[in-house]
Amino acid sequence: MAETDPYRNKREEMVEFQIRDRGVRDERVLAAIRKVPRHVFVPENWERAAYEDRPLPIGEGQTISQPYIVAVMTEQLDLSAQDRVLEIGTGSGYQAALLAELAGTVISVERLPDIAARARENLARAGVTGVRIVVGDGTKGYPPEAPYDAVIVTAASPEIPKPLVKQLAEGGRLIAPVGPRECQDLIKLVKREGRVEKIPLGGVCFVPLIGQFGWKGESSL
Ligand code: SAH
Numbered sequence: 001m002a003e004t005d006p007y008r009n010k011r012e013e014m015v016e017f018q019i020r021d022r023g024v025r026d027e028r029v030l031a032a033i034r035k036v037p038r039h040v041f042v043p044e045n046w047e048r049a050a051y052e053d054r055p056l057p058i059g060e061g062q063t064i065s066q067p068y069i070v071a072v073m074t075e076q077l078d079l080s081a082q083d084r085v086l087e088i089g090t091g092s093g094y095q096a097a098l099l100a101e102l103a104g105t106v107i108s109v110e111r112l113p114d115i116a117a118r119a120r121e122n123l124a125r126a127g128v129t130g131v132r133i134v135v136g137d138g139t140k141g142y143p144p145e146a147p148y149d150a151v152i153v154t155a156a157s158p159e160i161p162k163p164l165v166k167q168l169a170e171g172g173r174l175i176a177p178v179g180p181r182e183c184q185d186l187i188k189l190v191k192r193e194g195r196v197e198k199i200p201l202g203g204v205c206f207v208p209l210i211g212q213f214g215w216k217g218e219s220s221l
């Protein structure tokens with residue numbers, strides 16, 4: 001695919017100027033971003049904007065995050081090849097594709113069935129195997145496959161959903177945007193000897209995480 005990929009140069013520029021220059025230096029993460037064809041994960045009419053320095057709409061009011069934010073979150077998860085990872089908020093499937101490059105097992109939970117179906121198509125078109133998408137309320141985590149070495153939440157909630165902390169393995173890392181409806185703090189938790197260390201990573205703006213341990217639902221959904 002790489003030789004015939006018309007976006008290869010754009011993707012390389014994205015990695016250098018949007019991501020590496022801003023401080024993401026983990027070579028495994030940069031290699032994964034260089035490899036995964038982001039344009040395959042955005043709606044066709046947005047394809048030419050896929051490598052721009054911004055989030056993009058993916059339908060149903062949801063977004064694929066800005067490349068730099070995806071890179072920071074991925075780097076902070078500190079993944080090893082054997083790790084078991086849980087993502088909450090599959091969206092386009094792009095983040096999940098990166099996780100699959102870096103970890104052993106990837107489970108991604110998406111609340112909206114149509115979004116989940118499109119993510120499965122996107123992953124197939126990108127040739128990514130090794131992501132399992134589950135439709136459901138990810139604020140409850142996914143107990144059947146717990147514990148997880150890493151948990152990444154890609155929608156924002158007023159507090160970190162407690163089940164996700166519970167499903168984190170010893171030594172596990174969790175990244176989540178936490179705070180008010182519009183914009184939030186990106187928070188990293190590390191579980192050590194049963195205790196949880198909390199590290200703030202900076203300001204972000206994510207769509208809401210809607211569910212039992214997140215924001216309460218919208219009437220139309
Ligand atoms: N990681 C995605 C972007 C996610 S956008 C990507 O790489 O494209 C946030 C997603 O979270 C949306 O698709 C939204 O439907 C989903 N979401 C919101 N609340 C959720 C919940 N409780 N459980 C699972 N997914 C949820």
